[in-house]
Amino acid sequence: MFRQTIAERKLVKGIGLHTGRDCTMTFEPYDREGIYFLRTDIKDSKPIKAFVGNVSSTMRGTNLTYEGAEVHTVEHVLSACSALGITDILISMDGPEPPVMDGSSQEYSKVLILAGIKRLDKKVPVLTINKKIEMSENNVLYTAEPADKLTMTFLFVHTHPLVSRLEHTLEFSKDNYLKEIGPARTFGFVEELEFLKKHGLAKGGSTENAVVITKDGFSSPLRFEGEMVRHKILDMIGDFALTGCILDNMKIYARGGGHKFNVEFAKKLLKEGVING
Ligand SMILES: [Zn+2]
Numbered sequence: 001m002f003r004q005t006i007a008e009r010k011l012v013k014g015i016g017l018h019t020g021r022d023c024t025m026t027f028e029p030y031d032r033e034g035i036y037f038l039r040t041d042i043k044d045s046k047p048i049k050a051f052v053g054n055v056s057s058t059m060r061g062t063n064l065t066y067e068g069a070e071v072h073t074v075e076h077v078l079s080a081c082s083a084l085g086i087t088d089i090l091i092s093m094d095g096p097e098p099p100v101m102d103g104s105s106q107e108y109s110k111v112l113i114l115a116g117i118k119r120l121d122k123k124v125p126v127l128t129i130n131k132k133i134e135m136s137e138n139n140v141l142y143t144a145e146p147a148d149k150l151t152m153t154f155l156f157v158h159t160h161p162l163v164s165r166l167e168h169t170l171e172f173s174k175d176n177y178l179k180e181i182g183p184a185r186t187f188g189f190v191e192e193l194e195f196l197k198k199h200g201l202a203k204g205g206s207t208e209n210a211v212v213i214t215k216d217g218f219s220s221p222l223r224f225e226g227e228m229v230r231h232k233i234l235d236m237i238g239d240f241a242l243t244g245c246i247l248d249n250m251k252i253y254a255r256g257g258g259h260k261f262n263v264e265f266a267k268k269l270l271k272e273g274v275i276n277g
Contacts, residue, residue, distance in 0.1 A: 001246055001277070003124045005029045005088040007116030012107060014099025017073055017186065017210070018061060020203030023095030025077070027115055030090040033122070034244060035081055037064065037071040038092045045069035047090065050078055052242045052267050058259035060201050062239055072097040075238030075259065076186075080108035082241040083177035084117060087124050103185035103209040105234055109178060123277040127245035133272050135265055140256040142265045147251040152236060155255040156229040160189065160213060166229035172247075181237070183223050184230035187211040236262050243270050 011026040030036060036047035048054060048066040056065035061073035077098050081089060083105075091098075101107035133144045139157075150172040157165055170181055188202065190212050196202035202210075211227060212219035224230055236254060239262030240247060247269070254261070 001085075001124050001126060003033065003087040003120040003122045004085050005031075005118050005120060006086060006112060007118045010111045010115040012099050012101065012111055014101055015204040016095065016097025017100035017103070017204050018201045019072060019095070019097045021095045021097060023093050023097060023099050025098050026092040027112060028090040028092060029118070030088050032090075033088055035078060035087070035241065036090050037074065038090060039069045039071065039094075039096070040092050041094045042069050049244075050074065050242055051244055052263055052270065055242065055263050058263055060196065060259075062242070062259045062263065070096060073100075074098065075235050076100075076105045077108050077238070078241040079234050079238030080105040080112060080182065082237050083174055083182065084109060084112055085174065085246075086112060086117060087246075088120065097204075100186075100204055100209045103187075103211070104183050104231070105238075106178075106182040109182050125245045125275050125277045126248050127243055127269060127273045127275050128247075128249045129269070129273045131272075133268060135261070135268055137261070140261055141254070142257060142261060143253045144250045144265075144269065145253075147249055150248050150250060150252075152233055152252045153254070154229050154232045154236065155253075156232055157256060162217070163213060163228055166226040168226055168229045168233060170233050177237070180224075181230050181234050184227045184234055185209070185211050185223065186231055187213060187228050190214045232258070235259065239263055240266050240269075242266050245270070245275060 035050040039045045054064045057063040135142045153169040155167045207219040
């Protein structure tokens, strides 16, 4: 597999989910290996590589930091890049957090496809495994087993009767991602919103960019049955992009979990997996 960048600059604008701050985010072709974020609003700040070693927080989103500059909630943008096979790109931002758009990754994918995906003459490292890898804590379980292709299954369990048990399996490909996963929006429970806002999170969150789950329903019609669990897979793909590798030939299963566990599991895959290329 080859590294890929984009052919031309494209931008998106909007407010951040957690910070509520305006941001113009520009996707630019890049000649360094990796996905990098650059805070253009911070003087002399250095590009921040999307890598597990730069994760600064996984509270309700994945934040990265490098040499004093931080970017928040990078997982949806990373998810779109990963699904499209974009390995080398500079993502410039004039604020701390990407525009949330509609709460899914489909707007980013659209813009990146419009920018044109350009194959580079360099190989990308492919991460596979030759044994079962497992991680568990309380009710959360993550496993990866060798397989002939890449699949990702997520099981979402909750005490709320409307979303008590949701499961989805993605057979990973660009087309399947764009169809089954990319449009799935972020979500939250109505009773959590006050708590999140009190902790300075979800400031930009609204029913325009998130599905709010109330006692008896959803704030807007769902795009899919089980939209929430599909979004969990969207997040997982974004967080796994922090390996800096293309994952292949494994069956990934996650029961419960979120950004913290995604990042921990990405580290474990890097440590115990086999990297070629
Ligand atoms: Zn998300």
